[in-house]
Structure formats: structure tokens, C-alpha cells
Amino acid sequence: MTPIFLPGLCDPDAAATVRRHGHTAAAAAEQAEAVFSRLHDALTAAGGAATDVCKITMQITDRAYRQAIYGVLGRQLAGVFPVSTGLIVKGLPDPDALFQLDAWAMAGGPHARLRRYRSTDAPYGLNKQEFVCDFCMVVVAGRRIFLRGQTGLGLNGVMVGLNDAGAQARQAVDNVRVLLAQAGADLSHAVRLVTYVTDRAYLEPVLGVVQPAFAGTPAVATELVVKGLAAPEILMEIDVHAVLPA
Amino acid sequence: MAHQRFRRFNTGPIYPGQQIANEMCMAVRAGNLIFLRGQTGFTLDGDFVGLGDAAAQADQAMRNVRVLLEEAGAKMEDICKITTYITDRAYRTAVYQVVGRHLGNIAPVGTGLIVNGLALPEMLVEIDIEAVIAGA
Numbered sequence: 097m098t099p100i101f102l103p104g105l106c107d108p109d110a111a112a113t114v115r116r117h118g119h120t121a122a123a124a125a126e127q128a129e130a131v132f133s134r135l136h137d138a139l140t141a142a143g144g145a146a147t148d149v150c151k152i153t154m155q156i157t158d159r160a161y162r163q164a165i166y167g168v169l170g171r172q173l174a175g176v177f178p179v180s181t182g183l184i185v186k187g188l189p190d191p192d193a194l195f196q197l198d199a200w201a202m203a204g205g206p207h208a209r210l211r212r213y214r215s216t217d218a219p220y221g222l223n224k225q226e227f228v229c230d231f232c233m234v235v236v237a238g239r240r241i242f243l244r245g246q247t248g249l250g251l252n253g254v255m256v257g258l259n260d261a262g263a264q265a266r267q268a269v270d271n272v273r274v275l276l277a278q279a280g281a282d283l284s285h286a287v288r289l290v291t292y293v294t295d296r297a298y299l300e301p302v303l304g305v306v307q308p309a310f311a312g313t314p315a316v317a318t319e320l321v322v323k324g325l326a327a328p329e330i331l332m333e334i335d336v337h338a339v340l341p342a
Numbered sequence: 343m344a345h346q347r348f349r350r351f352n353t354g355p356i357y358p359g360q361q362i363a364n365e366m367c368m369a370v371r372a373g374n375l376i377f378l379r380g381q382t383g384f385t386l387d388g389d390f391v392g393l394g395d396a397a398a399q400a401d402q403a404m405r406n407v408r409v410l411l412e413e414a415g416a417k418m419e420d421i422c423k424i425t426t427y428i429t430d431r432a433y434r435t436a437v438y439q440v441v442g443r444h445l446g447n448i449a450p451v452g453t454g455l456i457v458n459g460l461a462l463p464e465m466l467v468e469i470d471i472e473a474v475i476a477g478a
Contacts, residue, residue: 099375099474101422104453155455187431187456198425198453239373287345287370288377296459300360307353307364314350314367318380318470320427321459339372341343 097238100142100201104155105131110192124161124194125168131197132172139201146176147205150235151242153181153198153335157188159324165195166227170215177209177232181245181335183292184324202237210234210278211251221247221255221327234275241279241338245292246271247330261293261331262301269309272336281338284313290335291319302332346371348413355388356461371414376473380427381406382465396433396466397440400426403469404444416475418448425453425470429460437467 107113107130117123139145154169156162162182178199188196211233215225233251235242248257248264251271257263276282291306293299299319307317315336325333347367354363368386370377383392383399386406392398408418424445428437434454460468 099422101451101472103423103451104425104455185455186429186458189434189454189456191431196453196455240375285345287372287375296463299461300357300362303353303357303362303364307362307366311365313345314347314365316368316370316377316379317366318427318468319461320455320457320468323458337377339345339375341345342373 098203100139100144100148100203102135102138102199102201105134105138105197105199106188106190106193106195107131110190110194114192119158119194121161121164124156125164127193127195128165128168131195132168135197135199144201144203145205146173148201148203149173149176149178149199149205150202150207150237150240151179151200153183155183155185155188155196155198157185157194159184161194163225163227166215166225166229170227170229174230177212177230179233179235179242179244180231181333182326183322186323200242202240208236210236219249219253219255221249221329223327234279236279239340239342241276241281241285241340243272243275243336245333245335247325247333249330255329258329261298262305264330264332265302265305268332268334269306272334276338281340283309285338285340286310286313286315286336287339288337289315289317291317292322292325292333294322294324294331296321298331306334346414348410349386369410369414374475376411376414376416376420376475378407378410378471380468380470382460382468390464393464396428397436399465400437400440400467400469403467404441407469407471411473416473420473420475421445421448421450421471422474423451423453423472425455427455427457427460427468429457429466431456433466441469
């Protein structure tokens with residue numbers, strides 16, 4: 097099964113939306129429409145389709161734009177059920193860009209999508225959010241396993257570890273174990289780990305929990321301090337990618 | 343076949359004084375897929391170069407990328423995606439010039455992000471690489 101690599105996608109005319117609307121949710125929504133249009137074009141050009149999309153990472157420069165951008169996402173990828181990681185970032189390469197989409201796709205979709213959910217039915221941190229998106233927790237595409245970014249939000253929808261990044265990390269790792277098992281894998285199949293924290297002070301408690309879980313079969317790792325995650329009470333998130341052996 | 347994991351190391355020396363000491367690795371090969379640890383101004387021998395100099399850190403990171411890819415049986419031409427994290431927009435031009443020099447005409451897809459921080463305050467740039475070995 098062939099991967100389709102996509103660049104980080106921004107609105108090529110982000111400056112125009114900012115001229116019209118300033119740095120506002122309205123500008124962000126316009127940019128999101130352009131971004132998803134580019135996504136569809138890029139997939140088509142590569143011989144693929146939206147149903148090939150496995151994982152998306154939403155990179156937004158201000159939490160105030162999240163609702164508007166996810167509303168566009170929900171319409172543009174209706175019925176696809178990708179796994180998702182949502183970041184609030186300090187900046188994007190184009191100073192006028194308010195939103196960037198990183199997407200990973202595998203040709204030959206729609207792929208197996210486990211634990212599907214609709215965003216309005218599921219809490220993000222302590223609360224539900226208003227936008228309507230179809231997501232799932234695990235995508236299995238050939239040998240590759242893509243997981244939703246995992247946090248202190250249990251698979252039962254209960255957020256644990258308020259103000260305790262280490263406790264959130266324990267829950268996130270527990271979730272990863274359960275989700276990999278559902279895909280017929282375990283942590284020994286993990287290849288890559290990205291750890292996001294919202295404050296450098298959380299790196300020590302979080303890495304102290306997360307990294308030992310990979311003992312024996314270490315993965316490659318990247319650590320990032322970001323401006324925010326899906327909700328303010330979410331202090332850490334881990335992205336785990338796994339590959340089943342041939 | 344189990345995945346091949348290259349250059350296992352302990353993270354302890356990276357975080358002096360902190361309770362983080364675990365075994366990670368620099369590269370994983372799963373079939374024809376290659377994943378590299380995010381590369382920074384740290385050499386593969388563990389020395390940090392380019393203090394306060396994002397371009398020098400990017401240059402070291404890309405030198406590491408070449409070595410790690412070759413050790414895993416790949417080459418620079420197999421790079422499919424590069425993600426460049428910087429901690430300040432001001433580093434962008436210098437870092438991208440260095441990265442571009444290393445990539446030559448390989449033309450991978452790229453993502454750029456400006457983040458609040460990386461694993462250590464002195465890290466100003468980090469580079470993530472995804473590669474697929476052609477024809478394997």
C-alpha cells in the first residue's frame with residue numbers, strides 16, 4: 097500500500113483573507129476552505145482521494161479560530177473518519193496563515209477505521225465542542241497504524257489528571273496500549289513518538305511516564321512545546337505511529 | 343521481520359538533573375519505511391553545536407540525517423517528507439537556506455512550524471524526516 101506524502105497546506109492567498117477580515121475566525125474559516133480545496137487537489141493529483149486520508153494534524157495559531165476551522169473540516173472531510181491531532185501553535189511560515197493542515201494518506205482507502213465517533217458526542221478535555229466532525233481513534237492502512245493524538249482523556253470520555261501532566265501521560269499511554277491492541281499491535285510495533293506539552297515544565301513528568309513504555313523496542317522521538325492543545329486543561333498529547341511487521 | 347532500531351541511546355545525558363533516563367533510538371526501519379528521531383544541533387556523538395546559531399544547528403541536523411539514513415540502508419534521495427520546527431520566525435530564512443543546500447534537487451514535501459520550544463531551550467531548530475527506500 098503506497099503512502100501519499102503531502103506538504104503542510106496553507107491558504108496560498110492567506111494575506112487576502114487577513115486584509116478582508118483581519119486576524120479573525122472569519123479569515124481562518126476562509127483559509128480553511130482554501131486549505132481543504134488544496135488537499136483534495138493534491139490527493140487527486142497523486143491519484144488518490146479523500147478516503148485515503150488516515151491522519152490529520154490541525155495547526156492553528158489561536159484557539160479562538162478552532163470552532164470555525166473545524167466546522168470547515170467537518171464538511172470537507174464528511175464520511176472520511178480520519179484520526180486527528182489538534183495543535184495551537186506559536187506561528188506558521190506565512191505570517192498571515194492562521195491555519196495549516198498536515199495530512200498523511202495511504203492510497204487504496206477507505207481503510208479500516210476503528211472506534212468512530214462524532215465530535216459533538218465526545219468531550220475534548222472537560223467539555224464538548226460545538227463543531228461537527230467525523231473522526232475515529234485508529235486507522236489501519238495496510239501495515240501502518242495511525243492513532244488519534246492521546247491525552248488524559250480516557251477512552252471512556254473521562255478526563256483525568258487535572259493540572260497533573262504526568263497523570264495525563266499515564267492515561268494517554270494506557271489509551272495507546274488499548275488502541276494498538278485493537279489494531280492487532282502493541283508498543284513493540286511503534287516506530288515514532290511525538291510528545292507535545294504546553295509548558296516546558298511538563299516535559300520531565302511526561303517523558304518520565306511515556307518513554308519507559310517503549311523500553312526494549314525504542315521508537316524515534318520528537319518533543320515539542322506548543323501554545324495549546326484541544327482544550328486548555330489538556331497539558332500533553334502523544335502521537336504514536338506503529339507499523340505491523342511484514 | 344522485527345523492525346530494525348538503530349543507535350539506541352539513553353536520554354539521561356540530554357536532560358541533566360531531570361528524572362528522564364530512557365532508552366530511545368535514532369532511526370527505525372520498518373520494511374522500506376524509515377523514521378528518524380527529530381534532528382537538532384546535537385551531533386550523533388552527543389555534542390551540541392551552534393549555540394545561539396539556528397543555521398549551524400540546522401546544518402548539524404542535516405548532516406546527521408544523511409548519516410542516519412545511510413546507516414539504515416537509505417539515502418538522501420529517499421526523503422519523502424521533511425518537517426522543520428523553529429522556535430522563532432526570525433530563524434526561518436537562514437534555516438531554510440541550509441536545509442535547501444543539503445536537499446539539493448530532492449524536492450520532498452515539507453511542513454514548517456514555529457513552536458514555543460523544543461526539548462531543550464538551546465535547541466532553536468529540529469528536523470523530522472520520513473523516508474521510503476525506493477525500489478525496496
